[in-house]
Amino acid sequence: MIHEIIFYGRGGQGAVTAANILVEAAMYEGLNGQAFPFFGAERRGAPVTAFARVSDKPILKHGMFNTADILVVFDQGLVASGVVSRVRLRNNGVLIVNTPERGLDLSRVASEGGFKAYAVDATRIAHDLKLVIAGWPVVNTAMLGALVGAVKLVGIESVKKAIVNYFGEKAGAVNAQAAERAYAEVKLVKEV
C-alpha cells in the first residue's frame, strides 16, 4: 500500500525536514520511502510544500504529485486562506492541521471525495517545550507525531528515533517529546 503525503508549511518551518525524517522512520520499519522538496527555489515565509511516499513495496514512481492521500498543514492560515487548495486530497484522504481550533473551516480544501480532518495545537506544544528558533515556533516534529497519530504509517518510536538521529541527542530529545505529545493530542475533528 503506497501513501502519498504532502506537507504544507511556510519557508523555514521545516516541511522538507519532516518529510525526510518520515522516510528515515519508514526505513527503520523495513518500509520504502521517498521525500523531496518542491523542485525549485524557496523563500523564507512563502508557502512551501514537501512530498513523501511511504510504501511496503519498492517505489517506482518519482514524479511530483499534487493529489495526496495525506495532507499535513503546518499553519491553519494556509487552510483558511485557501492556499492549500493548490493540492487535492484523494477520496478517503486525511487532513491534519496545526490549529488550536476544533471548528475548522474546511470549505476551501480541495478533495476528490470524502476526507477526515484532524487537528493538533503544535504551536502550543512548541511553545511549551521552548522549541522556538528566532521567534518562530518549530512545529515540524510535532506535526510528524500528529501524522503518525492520525494515520499509523509508522510507529511513534521509529519517528522519535529518526528525530534524534536527525537533530542529535540534545535537540533531538526535545523534538521527540514534541512528536510524542502531538501523537497523543491529535484529534479527529470532522469527517467530510
Place this chain on the structure above:
Amino acid sequence: MSLEVVNPVHGKLPITKPLKGVAGKTGLWRTERPVVDNGKCTRCFTCETYCPVNVIRVEPETGVSIDLDYCKGCGVCAEVCPVKAISMVPETG
C-alpha cells in the same frame, strides 16, 4: 594507495618518448653555417649556453664543436660570442 600501470587491450595511446630529430635533420634548414676559430675561442661557454638547438659543445681541451646535422644556422652563437670566434658563412652545397 597502490597503482598498477597496465597496457590497454584495445587501441593506441597518445604518448611519446624523448627522441632525437623529431623534426628531422634540422641541419637542412640552414642557409649559413657557423665556423669556429678555436684558436680565438676562450672556452667561456657562452655559445653553448645560448644555442637554441643544443648542438654546441665546449670542451676545455678541444674547444667548440657543433653538430651540423641539427644546427639550424640561426647565428645566435656568432652573435653572442664575446671574442668573435664564430663566423657565419653561406652554405654552398
Place this chain on the structure above:
Amino acid sequence: MSQPRPKQPIPYNMRDAFLPGDAACSGCPIPMGWKTVHAALGGKVIYVIPACCSSVVVGTSPGHSLNATVVHVPFAAAASVASGIAEALEKRGITDVHVVAWAGDGGTADIGLATLSGAAERNNNMIYIMYDNEAYMNTGIQRSSSTPRGAWTTTTPVAGKAEQKKDVAKIMIAHNIPYVATASIAYPHDFYSKLQRAKSIKGFKFIHLHAPCPVGWRFEPQYTVKMARLAVETGLWVLYEYQNGKITLSGPSRPYMDPSKRKPIEEYIKMQGRFRNITQEILEEIRKSVELNWEWIRKFM
C-alpha cells in the same frame, strides 16, 4: 637590498635538457629557456604545456624533444592540470619531481588568466613560467594582451596595438604568492638562480620570462639574445624578484635604476620590424610607461 648570486657557470647538465632536431623556428628563445630550467631542476620535471608554440616545438609523435615529461593540455588549463598533478604527487608521496606549467603569454595573460589566478590563490605547488613572446605566435602573430603598445600583429595590422602591455607579474604579486620573479632568456644565470630559489619554496611560484621571437617581432634570428638584452638595457624589461612584500632588483637590471644609464628605447624599438610604423606619440607613451614601472618597482624595494 641585493641577494648573493651563484657565480659558477650553468651546470653541464643543461646539455641533457633536450635532444637536437626539434621543431622550433631558427633562433627561437623557447629551447634556451628549457636548457636553464633543466640545469636548475634536473630531469625530474613534468612540463604542463597548453596550446602555444612549445606544443609544436617539442615535435611530432612518436617522439618529443624534451628530456622530461611533457603533458599537453587545453589552452586555458595549464595551471589547473598542474594543480591536479601536484596534488596527486603529494598524495602519492612523490617529493622529488617538479611540476612546471610552461605557458605562453596568450595561455597565461588571456585565456588562462582565471585558471592561473585560481591556482595561485590556492597556492598549489608548482613553478608557473610564462614565456612571453608578446603575441600569439603559434597561430601566426596575433595580438595578445601582452603585446606592447604600437606593435604590429596580424590582428593589429595597420595602426599597431593601441593598448598597453598587461603586466602579469604585477597581477601575480597581488595574489600574495610566495614567489614572483621576472627573467629574460638573455640572462640565463639570473634565470637559473631564480629557478633555484623557486624550487626551494613550496607553493605557487611565478616567473615571467621575456622571450623575443624573431619571426613575430620581425628581426634576424641571430639577434634573439641581443633583443632580450636590449629590453633590459633600455629599462623596458626589469628583472626582479618579489618575496614577502619586497622587490629585489636583480643584478642585470641594477644599473638601470638610474635612467641616465639606460640605452634609448629607440635602440630596441628600431631593430624590430613590428614597430616600423610606430609614431612619435606612442614612443613617448612607451617611455612614460617605462618610467611609471620603475617608480612602481622602487616603492616595493
Place this chain on the structure above:
Amino acid sequence: MGVRKALTGNHAISYAVKLVRPEVIAAYPITPQTSIVEKLSEMVESGELDSTMIRVESEHSALAACYGAALAGARAFTATSSQGLLYMHEVVHWVSRARIPMVMAIVSRTINTPWNIWPDHSDFMDQRDAGWIMAYAMDNQEALDLTIQAFKIGEDPEVYLPVMVGIEGFILGHTTMPVEIPDEELVREWLGPRRQPYVVDGGSPIGVGGLTMPEETEDIFHGIQESMEAAKKVIERVDKEYGRLFGRSYGGLTQCYRCEDADYIAVAMGAWSGDLMEAVNTLRDQGYRVGVVRIRFYRPFPHEELWRYSGRAKGVIVFDRSISFGGWGPIFTDLVTGLAAYTDKLPALSNIVTGIAGVNITSEDFEKLVKRFVETVEKGGKPVFFEWFKKR
C-alpha cells in the same frame, strides 16, 4: 553487510565517493549538483574522508585538475550540472582521448537560456560524442552503486575510459530514499589498485598528447571505439560481480522490466523509467502486453539488447527527455539506427520527447501515451512517429 541510511541522490553519490576514497576531488558549485561537493567537503574537513579537495575556480578547471591528478596516478572524481558541464566540455573530450579513467557525476539540469534549474537530459546528452562511458541511474541506490562501479569499469584495461554517472537533479538529487551503503573495506578490496595505461609522475620521461599525424591520431580514436565495444562485456561482468558481493545487480547495459513476453516495448532512461514501469503495471492489469527496457548505459549504446527485446515486438515507443533540435530524441535515433543494423522489417516506432526543462511527467501521462500507441498499432493504424508532448 552494509548500513542503511536515508539519503538524497546527491548524498548517495557523496557516500559512494567516500567508499572509493579517490585521492583527488575537484569541483565547482552549481545547482543542483552542489550538495555532492558540499557533503564531500564536510567529509574531507572532518577527517572522515582522506582525499585532497581542490576547490577550483571553474568547471573547466575542475575537470582539468582531475585530469592532471588521474594522469599522475590518482583516482579522481568531480561532479557538475548543466552550464558547468558545458563549460568543461573541451576537457571532457580531452580526458577520454588520453584514455585516462576517472569518474564524474552529472546531476542533470536543462540548459540555459532562459534560466531554468529543473531537470531533463540535455546536459548529459550533450556529452554523447565525447568518448566517455555514460551511465544513468533510476534511483538513489543505483546512483551509489553505479558511482562505485564506474571506477571499476573505467579502470579495466579492456576499457580505459572515463565514466560519467547521471541522475536527474531534484527528482533524485534532492529526493531522500533509504540507501544501503556497502562495507567500505569490501568496496576497496573489490576495486583493487588504481589501474591506468600510463602514468605521469616524473618516473620516466613521457609525453602525453603531443602533435600527432592524421593516421596515427585516427588509430588512437579508433581504439576508443573498440574499447567501447569491449566495455559492454565489462559492464555486464562488473554488474554481476557487484551483485554477488553486495547483493544488487541491475542487468548490465539495460534493465528489462516485464519485457520478455511483451508485444510492445517502451524505452526510457533515468528516474522517470520507474513512473513508466508503474504505467506498464497498470496497462498489464488492463490486458496490454507491454514491457519497459530501461537504458542504464547510453554509451556504449545497447544496440544488441534493444534488438533482443524489441526485435519480435509489434511496436517500440521511446521516451526521450532531451531533443536534438532539428532531429529527434537521441535515444530514439540511436535505437532505430541499431534496429536497422539487424533487420529490414522494423516494428512500429514512435518517439515522444517530453519532460523537457523539468516538466513533471507522471505515470498517468505515460499510461495515456503508451496506451494510445498500442491501440493505434493494434487497429492497424500508423502511430505518430515523432511528437513533442507538452502538458499544456
